[in-house]
Every structure is written in C-alpha cells, then in structure tokens.
Amino acid sequence: MSEVKRAYADGGLPGLQEFVAFDHPHSAPVATGGRVADQRRLMQVRKAVVESLEDWPLTEPLGSKVAAFDLALGRALHEHLEIVPADAAHDETWSFLALMVFPDVVVQRFPDMATERLLGTPRNALRRTWFREDVLGDLQHSAKRPLGEDELVGLFERSALARNHFLVRRLAVAVLSYEGPARSAWAREVYKQVTLVTGARLLDALSDDELDDLIATAIKTVSGEPIQRAVHDVRGR
C-alpha cells in the first residue's frame, strides 16, 4: 500500500499506471479455487476493463459521475474477470487486483486512498462494484435512474438484508419504481422498516409476491402512500 501511495505522490494517476503489475512475490492463488489466472490473462482483463472506462479519462475528476463510473466498472469487472462468487469472496483476490492490476482505477475513484478501498475489504473499490453487478446488474443497467451510492450502501451494508439476494432485488425494484422526491432518504427509511422485521421473522423463504407485500407495508409506514408493484418475477437465476 505504501508503494502505491508513493507512486501516486510522485507521479499522480499516470505514475500509478506505470506501477501496474501482474505478479507479486507474495501473491498466491486461493488454495481451493479454480484455474489460476496467468499474467497474460490478467493483462487482457486490465486492457478490457480500462477500455470500458474510456468515457472517464484519468485526466478529469469524476465529480458527479461516480455512480455511472461504478456501474461501468462493475459491469466490466464482472464480464472480463469471469470469476465465480466463491473466488470473489476472498479479500486477497481484491487486494491483489486493487493494488497491483488496477491501482490507477482505484485511486481515480477514491483519491483519498482510504485503506478499506485499497485492501480487499467488502468496501474495496473494485469488489463492491463486482458484487453489486452480480446481484443487481440487470436491474441497474435497465433503469432510467440507477440506484446511487447511498441507496446501494443501504442495501449491501446491512447484513440483515444483504445476504438475502431475493430481498435485495425486490427492494431495488421498489426503489427504482419510486418517482417521488428525495429518493435516497426515502429508500433509507424503507430499508430501516424492512430491517426491523428481520428480528422476529425469517424472510428467506418468502416468494417474490410476499416480499413485495412486505415492502409495500414498509412503504406505507414510511410514506402512507401505496405503490404499484412491479410485474416481473426476478427470482430465477
């Protein structure tokens, strides 16, 4: 990490591009994982992901475009890494990708270089976009106004909600359907209401219709207004 920070201090984002590497003496594949990616494969992945981000050149700050950047980054990582959730579950995978293969992309997104963004924590700059793409990608890419950072954090960083992917998707559908003001604040309150329910009930066996009913009740509690339920069934994988 200190090497990444030094490279950035010396040369900015272009300096980090020169820092990129596809191997490290302390790197090791996950012991129980699948086929190991060689350097050539990693170079191909980097090239493909960086090309996907050409609308956000390194020379320009992201500003208000962070949500769109994250969405594109998640899609590119998901498409080109071709890893299964079990591979993506390991902190070391993302530490390696963030520090060695994509340090410039990570720092472009998080210029403050917080440790949790560089290392393979759940909040890692790359990991969180991959995971969101894996669970919600189809919904996000077809939405007129995709979920923003606050709305996604509210879904994926509440452990009572996050591990029930069916619930996460139905909540996402509800938020994406909302056309009222202050959507993020509204979503936060809806998430809270649903989280309250999870203490006394297990929601894992509820059907999509039952989850929608539960969410509708939460919405009524928050706003007092009923919402038209989405028609499509998103349970199939």
Next chain:
Amino acid sequence: MARLRLYPHRMAGVGSVSWHQWWIERGGNRSALSHVLTGWDYASEETVGISFDLKEEAVLESTGLASLEDLEILAVADCRMAQERFVARYSLSGYATGATVDVPLQLPRGRIAGAVRLSAHLVLGRNSEPRDDRVAYLRGALIHSSSDFVVQLEGTAGRFPTEAVAFSDLGYGNAPWSLACAYDQLTDNFMGTVRLLINTEHPIGRLSLDEFAPAWIGRMLRADLMRLLIAEAVDQVKTMEQIPVDEGSVGQVLDNMCRFFFGSGLKAMVRLYQDEPAYFERLLHDQLDPLNGVIL
C-alpha cells in the same frame, strides 16, 4: 453475559422441538458433519442436512397455533465471505408426531467460501389473521431455532491444512491445538506432511473454528503454530546448508512463513529458537502480538 431475545409472538416451549446433529451425504453415504469440511473445493456441490423431531401437542399448546400444517422448517446456510444465504424448506403438513425427519440443504458449487454457519428454524409457513393472544400470524415468524453450527470450508490460519479432532481419541491431553508433522526431509511436500490439529473438546479449540471468533484467538493460534513449526524443523535444518526452494516443499513453505512473519528465514529462526530462546519468544510476541485483544 447471556443474550436475551424477546419476540412479539409465542415461541415453542422447551423440549417440544429436538434438533439432532448435522450430517453430510456423499456418494450415498451419510455421516456426521464435522466442523472442518475436508476434501472440499469450489467445484464441490455438497448435501448437508439436519434431522429433527417434535412433539405436536407441546408445540401447539405453547405457541397457540391450531395445526402443524401452518409450520415449516427452514434450514439455512449463511456464508459471510460470499455475502449470501442459502435456504431449504420442509413443510410439516402430514408430519407424524415424534417422527424423526431429515431436512437436506444444498451447498452450491462456486457460491460459498471460507465457512458457512448452518442453522435450522421452525417458522410459520403462511400468513393468517392477527390474534390478541400473541400467537404468531406472519409468514416466517420464528417459532424455534437450533444452535448455530459452523463449518470451515478451507481450514484455519490462512488455509493451513487443518483437521478438527477430539484429542481424547489421540491421547493428546487438554491442549486447544497441536501440530502433526510427518515429513522426513525439508524437501518433502508440505501439504501432504503437516497438519494443524484442532481439539474439538477444548473450548478455545472449538472457538478457533468459528469464523466469528475474536481476532485474538487467531493471533494466539498463529504464534503457537509458528513456534511449533520452527521447533519441529530444528533437526532437519541443522543438517542442511541451504533451505530447499522446491515449490510446495516443507523447507520452502516454512522459510516463506518465517520471512513473512519475522523478516528472517527459517535457518535464522531455528538458530534463535535454539541459542536465544528468550529473544525468540520476545520476537514472537513483538511480531505476532498473540495477547493483543485478550481482556483479563
């Protein structure tokens, strides 16, 4: 301190539901599920399960429910690393009171890693009209739950080869863990000749298998492990001028581990262990900090 959880509805009374041991089924054979799942990798799809029986009258009386038909069993596998839960359902419609029933649960390939926390729950299977006497009426209402059972998928201490065993079976006394080394030379394969043994009869040993265990347990285990690995290697290292560099050999793995944790190779650490044991111990504490987080 005991953790007390209050529910808005009545729960099944003590003794009305019996949860049996978790099991695993492989190749048509069923055996007790241990805390460390050996022979597993991402390509494995496993069938685990739990058996239960319940006393119908006792359940209905304590919960106020009219029929077992309203209830179902949910078996849950919660994987923190993969951030996903997997569930199997079993309806109690037609259940014969006192019968032992199996609830299988698939651990899907490619979707889990690290460890899974297994649990089983008796829940309400359908919505009904609310009542005044605190009888559960919402689908999913928790009526009774098993204890959690944690299964490590990849061993402990950075995927170190590990086995969970009862030390009384081995005559190993009351240690929380120990090391079994079967190598003759440092050129032997590490993964095939070294095992960390976790004592399932020791509370700290059992806790070390829990992914939610406090971090100091991992630090303490790591410090003991490094001490044992170095001690076991003393005789072999004395006879060698150079530590072997063959990929996956005992010498290479131990040398890498010593450099990673102490900044010095295996030869140097063996020398310290033998010639300057007090300094060795101080270095161990300095670098691995095994007592950090232990509250007296």
